[in-house]
Every structure is written in C-alpha cells, then in structure tokens.
Amino acid sequence: MSEESYIHRRNRPLQIYAVIFLILLYVPVLFLPLFSFNDSLYTTFPLTGFTLKWYEELWTRDAMWAALFNSIKVGLFVAAASTFLGIFAAKAITRYRLPGRGPIVGFIMLPLVIPLIIFGVALLVLLSRLGVPLSLYTVSAGHLIVCLPFAIATLIPRFEGFDQAIEEASADLGENGWWTFWRVTLPMVFPGVLASFILTFTVSFDEFIMAFFLTGTQPTLPVYIWGQLRFPQSFPSVLALASIIIAVSFVMVILSLYINRGAQFGGTKGSGHD
Amino acid sequence: MTEDAYISIRNVDKYFGKFQAVDDVTIDIGQGEFFSLLGSSGCGKTTLLRMLAGFENPTHGEIYIDGQPMSDVPPHHRPVNMVFQNYAIFPHLNVRDNIAYGLRKHKLPKAKRYEMVDEMLDLIKLPDYGDRRANELSGGQRQRIALARALILRPKVLLLDEPLGALDKQLREQMQLELRQLQRTVGITFVFVTHDQEEALTLSDRIAVMSEGRVLQLDTPSGLYERPHSRQVASFIGTMNFFEASVKGVQGEKVDISVRGLGDIAARTTGQSLAEGEKVQVAVRPEKFVLTADQPGTPSSSVPGIVETSAYLGERSHFFIRLEGLDQTVAVSAQNSAGTQAFGDGSKPVWLSWTEDSLVLLPPE
Numbered sequence: 001m002s003e004e005s006y007i008h009r010r011n012r013p014l015q016i017y018a019v020i021f022l023i024l025l026y027v028p029v030l031f032l033p034l035f036s037f038n039d040s041l042y043t044t045f046p047l048t049g050f051t052l053k054w055y056e057e058l059w060t061r062d063a064m065w066a067a068l069f070n071s072i073k074v075g076l077f078v079a080a081a082s083t084f085l086g087i088f089a090a091k092a093i094t095r096y097r098l099p100g101r102g103p104i105v106g107f108i109m110l111p112l113v114i115p116l117i118i119f120g121v122a123l124l125v126l127l128s129r130l131g132v133p134l135s136l137y138t139v140s141a142g143h144l145i146v147c148l149p150f151a152i153a154t155l156i157p158r159f160e161g162f163d164q165a166i167e168e169a170s171a172d173l174g175e176n177g178w179w180t181f182w183r184v185t186l187p188m189v190f191p192g193v194l195a196s197f198i199l200t201f202t203v204s205f206d207e208f209i210m211a212f213f214l215t216g217t218q219p220t221l222p223v224y225i226w227g228q229l230r231f232p233q234s235f236p237s238v239l240a241l242a243s244i245i246i247a248v249s250f251v252m253v254i255l256s257l258y259i260n261r262g263a264q265f266g267g268t269k270g271s272g273h274d
Numbered sequence: 275m276t277e278d279a280y281i282s283i284r285n286v287d288k289y290f291g292k293f294q295a296v297d298d299v300t301i302d303i304g305q306g307e308f309f310s311l312l313g314s315s316g317c318g319k320t321t322l323l324r325m326l327a328g329f330e331n332p333t334h335g336e337i338y339i340d341g342q343p344m345s346d347v348p349p350h351h352r353p354v355n356m357v358f359q360n361y362a363i364f365p366h367l368n369v370r371d372n373i374a375y376g377l378r379k380h381k382l383p384k385a386k387r388y389e390m391v392d393e394m395l396d397l398i399k400l401p402d403y404g405d406r407r408a409n410e411l412s413g414g415q416r417q418r419i420a421l422a423r424a425l426i427l428r429p430k431v432l433l434l435d436e437p438l439g440a441l442d443k444q445l446r447e448q449m450q451l452e453l454r455q456l457q458r459t460v461g462i463t464f465v466f467v468t469h470d471q472e473e474a475l476t477l478s479d480r481i482a483v484m485s486e487g488r489v490l491q492l493d494t495p496s497g498l499y500e501r502p503h504s505r506q507v508a509s510f511i512g513t514m515n516f517f518e519a520s521v522k523g524v525q526g527e528k529v530d531i532s533v534r535g536l537g538d539i540a541a542r543t544t545g546q547s548l549a550e551g552e553k554v555q556v557a558v559r560p561e562k563f564v565l566t567a568d569q570p571g572t573p574s575s576s577v578p579g580i581v582e583t584s585a586y587l588g589e590r591s592h593f594f595i596r597l598e599g600l601d602q603t604v605a606v607s608a609q610n611s612a613g614t615q616a617f618g619d620g621s622k623p624v625w626l627s628w629t630e631d632s633l634v635l636l637p638p639e
C-alpha cells in the first residue's frame with residue numbers, strides 16, 4: 001500500500017502536535033531521573049555534576065527496604081486476589097444472561113472515576129468504627145477496590161475475544177463446566193490473566209491515597225516517600241527512588257500490554273498463543 | 275415412537291422469548307441413517323440440531339435417543355458428538371491433543387490414547403499431522419480434525435452443523451464424497467444440517483425440508499425431487515415450472531385436467547383425492563420436457579412454442595419457451611446434441627412434449 005494513499009498520507013501539523021503533546025506529557029517526569037543524577041542537594045539549575053551517590057545512599061536505608069517489601073507483599077496479594085476475582089466476574093459478565101448486566105459492570109468500574117480520597121476516608125471511618133486495627137491487610141483491602149476494575153477491564157476483552165462454540169465443543173466432548181473452564185477457558189484467557197496480574201500489581205504498588213489513609217505502623221513505599229519529603233537532605237534519594245519506580249512501572253505496563261495484545265483486535269484466531 | 279427409531283423427536287417446540295424457532299416438529303431417525311435437515315437460514319434447523327446436542331432445551335416436547343428421554347441430560351452426558359460450523363478447534367492445543375480431548379474420562383494410558391489418535395489421523399487421511407498447531411491448518415484440514423475429535427469417542431450419533439459451508443466449491447465436493455464414505459465405514463447415525471439442497475441430495479438417505487420452524491416434507495432425495503408435496507418444497511429443491519390447472523374429470527388415479535398453457539391433458543394423482551372442478555397446480559421439472567423440431571406422435575401431450583432465450587452450458591442447454599396463453603416462460607433443460615443447436619435461434623416454433631408421470635399435481639397456492 002502506498003504511503004501516500006488517502007488514509008495514510010502524512011499530516012505535518014498533526015505530527016508536530018503529537019510531538020509537542022508527548023513532550024508536555026513526559027518532560028516533567030523526566031526531571032526526576034535528571035536531578036537524581038545531579039551532585040547537589042537542591043533541585044535547581046544549573047546542574048552541578050554527575051553522581052550515583054543518591055542511589056548508593058538508598059541501599060543503606062533499612063526503612064526504605066522495609067517499605068519496599070511491604071509494597072511488594074501488598075502488591076502480590078492484591079494482584080493475585082483481584083485477578084482471581086476478576087476472572088470469575090469477567091466470565092459471569094460475558095457468558096451468562098445476567099439481569100442488569102450494564103448497571104453491574106458500571107458499578108464494578110465505579111472506583112475508576114470516584115475520587116480515591118472518598119473511598120479512603122469511607123473505609124477508614126468504617127474500619128475504625130468496627131475497631132479493625134490499621135495494617136497491611138487494611139491497605140490490601142483498599143487496593144483490592146482500586147485494582148478490581150483494572151483486572152476486569154483487562155479480562156473482559158479476552159473472554160469476549162473467542163468463539164463460544166469452543167466452550168460448547170468441550171461440553172460436547174464430555175467435559176462439565178469446571179473441566180471446560182480448566183482445560184479450555186483458562187488456557188485461552190491466560191495472556192489476559194498474566195496481563196491483569198502485572199497491571200494490578202503495578203497499580204497497587206504505585207497507589208498512595210488509599211495507602212495513606214489505611215496504613216498502620218508499616219508504610220508502603222509511596223507512603224514512605226511522602227514521609228521523606230519533609231527532610232530536605234533526603235530529597236535527592238527520593239528522586240532516585242522515584243526514578244527507579246517509574247522505570248519499573250513503565251516496563252511492567254508495557255509488558256502487560258504486550259502479553260495481552262491479541263485481545264485488542266478481537267484476537268479470535270488464537271493469535272495470542274504464538 | 276416407532277420401534278426402530280433411534281432418534282425420536284416428538285412434538286418439539288422451541289421459543290426464544292416470543293419468537294418461535296421450532297414449531298411442533300416430529301421426526302424419527304433410524305440407526306445408521308444419514309439424515310439431513312435442509313432449509314434456508316432461520317428455518318430452525320440449527321436450533322433443532324442444538325437441541326439434539328443439548329445446548330438448547332425444547333420448550334415443549336421431548337427428544338429420545340436410543341429410547342432415553344434427553345430433557346434432563348446435559349450436553350456432556352449425551353451419546354452424541356457435534357462437528358461445529360466453524361469447527362471450534364481448540365487453538366491452544368495441537369492436533370493430537372485436540373483429537374484426544376474427549377478421552378480424558380476414559381482413563382487410558384497415554385500410549386493407548388495416542389495410538390487411537392493415530393488411527394483417527396489415518397482414517398481422516400492426515401497422518402503425521404499430530405504435532406501441528408491448529409492455526410497451521412487449512413479449512414479442509416480443520417474440518418477433518420473436528421470430525422476425528424468427535425468420532426474417536428464412538429458416539430451413537432454425529433451431528434454436523436453446515437460442516438462444509440466454509441470450504442470452497444471443489445474442496446466441498448471432495449469432502450462430500452469422503453463424508454459419505456466415512457459414514458458408511460463407521461456406520462453411525464449422522465444428522466446433517468445444511469442450506470445447500472444439492473449437498474443434501476448428494477449425501478442423505480432422507481431429508482427433512484424445513485421452513486419457519488416446521489418440517490414441510492420428510493422424504494428421500496428422489497422423493498423430494500420427483501414428488502414434492504408443495505410448491506414451497508418444489509421450488510426450494512432444484513428448478514420447477516408451475517402451471518395453473520383445474521380438474522375436469524376423475525377416474526380412480528387418472529384425472530383429466532385443463533392446464534393453462536398446456537391445454538386439456540391427462541395426468542395421474544399421487545394419492546391425493548381430487549374432485550371435479552377443483553383447482554390444482556401442475557409442476558414439471560425442466561429436464562422432463564422433451565423438445566423436438568417436428569410435432570411428436572402424441573398430440574395429447576405436446577404443445578408448440580417459441581424459444582425466447584437460451585443458455586448454452588456445455589453438456590446441457592437451458593431454453594426459455596413462450597407458450598400461447600401463458601404469462602411466464604417455461605424452462606426446459608436438454609442434453610446437447612447435434613439437433614438441439616437449431617432450437618436456439620427462435621426463428622421456428624418448437625414442440626414441447628411430456629409423459630404423464632412427469633407431471634406432479636400440487637394443491638393450489
């Protein structure tokens with residue numbers, strides 16, 4: 001196909017707009033890694049020199065390491081739980097004639113648009129009324145609310161993306177519902193499961209507002225960073241830490257999109273497995 | 275239920291909401307029969323097949339397979355297997371594991387399972403394909419894998435939902451032959467859904483022609499073609515000329531009728547009782563007419579006409595003939611020979627003749 005066909009012809013102004021758009025979106029973020037390599041306590045221009053000492057300093061902070069492991073623990077649990085629940089929700093939404101399917105899906109997706117501070121405060125009030133002590137468990141509960149919509153939104157296109165006759169074929173060949181799910185449905189949606197796991201882990205790992213309200217004595221990493229912002233001398237290290245988190249999150253989200261790419265275009269041809 | 279019926283569909287209705295997909299269908303299918311459900315899309319044939327498989331349940335009525343009522347039997351416990359329209363090959367499994375899919379419950383050692391798979395691969399003429407992935411297969415190969423996957427379980431009944439619809443013409447004709455051969459080899463009952471009348475005629479022992487959820491006629495291929503019971507069936511299967519007629523006199527099986535375009539002629543009834551003065555339709559297949567340049571020796575069963583258009587098809591030619599007193603032209607199909615070339619130009623009248631048993635009497639519209 002010619003580059004110059006009607007649909008594919010170049011549009012110079014649009015290209016320039018796209019470049020400016022991306023610059024405005026990402027340049028502020030790129031200041032973080034930039035200053036994290038700067039040999040000065042103060043985040044001002046001009047840059048004074050290249051250093052890795054802020055990264056080295058991170059190694060020595062036990063509280064930071066504790067916070068990191070808290071975040072990983074919460075993240076793994078939330079990713080596993082929300083993906084597990086998401087699989088059944090997505091199957092129910094796509095496979096059964098549910099009365100009020102639309103409202104139910106809307107209700108599940110609500111946490112995506114309701115300000116998290118409202119959920120955070122609400123959960124905090126509820127938990128303190130019930131006398132539940134704040135801990136990593138309460139943070140996990142909060143994160144589950146945040147992550148479930150992401151899990152379901154990732155999984156639904158996978159379930160919708162394959163011919164229902166394939167599940168009928170399994171039943172026809174003698175397998176009941178559970179075995180059909182185990183031998184056919186799950187393997188076919190597996191890229192979506194993996195993508196959901198990575199995505200929800202990332203969301204939980206980066207989440208601050210819920211964690212801020214629901215953390216007890218063990219902070220998660222974002223809460224720890226927030227605490228460090230009060231100390232000017234630790235600010236460059238925070239920048240270093242933030243840079244690492246940005247890099248890792250970026251890689252993981254790209255990875256989850258890559259794994260789940262078959263679902264984007266209705267991947268019915270089994271292309272997700274090659 | 276008749277004694278030797280293997281599948282017995284009794285007064286089955288199926289509603290989807292207010293829409294009635296299947297309307298009071300009763301069919302008996304014998305063991306080892308190649309049975310086709312024929313109809314255009316939306317006639318209820320696929321719904322009926324899905325009720326046999328257990329994916330849908332009848333709203334009223336009952337389906338018996340081998341004497342057992344099927345209402346409360348879920349798909350995975352029915353003694354039937356299905357070949358789906360798009361084959362529904364498991365894309366995450368290779369060919370061998372696709373075919374062996376249903377054998378899990380048989381608790382066979384792996385070697386025995388794979389031996390059975392290899393036998394099936396030989397049967398469908400795809401040996402050495404076991405390790406291929408599903409998405410490396412062509413349409414015809416997928417169709418055979420779907421067959422093998424169903425047949426390996428030795429079902430009592432094999433259901434086929436337009437299995438040849440996705441194939442191109444040449445491959446389809448080849449698969450038709452193979453399917454028929456396979457059915458004779460394995461000797462199980464086939465219930466075959468198709469909208470292709472030629473396919474149904476080629477393959478089936480018996481055919482149920484369906485329309486709007488009802489069975490219009492259930493007969494052998496030649497029965498449907500030669501003795502259709504209604505204009506709908508007659509025009510659905512092949513081409514048919516229809517003439518308006520009225521009964522002049524009845525003498526047992528023999529009737530004298532006055533046919534518009536053909537004149538006063540003799541015909542025979544096929545079981546139906548007719549009264550004098552009754553309106554009927556006469557249906558004649560295009561190849562049952564005989565065309566001659568001169569008037570044949572049977573003036574009571576011939577009329578003159580003019581060839582209006584003709585189409586040369588190699589082996590045969592189609593002629594469209596204008597008769598006196600008739601609005602539409604009559605289609606005639608004739609084997610090509612040295613003489614038939616001369617009919618084409620329409621300059622001279624031709625003679626159209628027929629025999630008594632080539633006329634089919636149908637109820638009026």
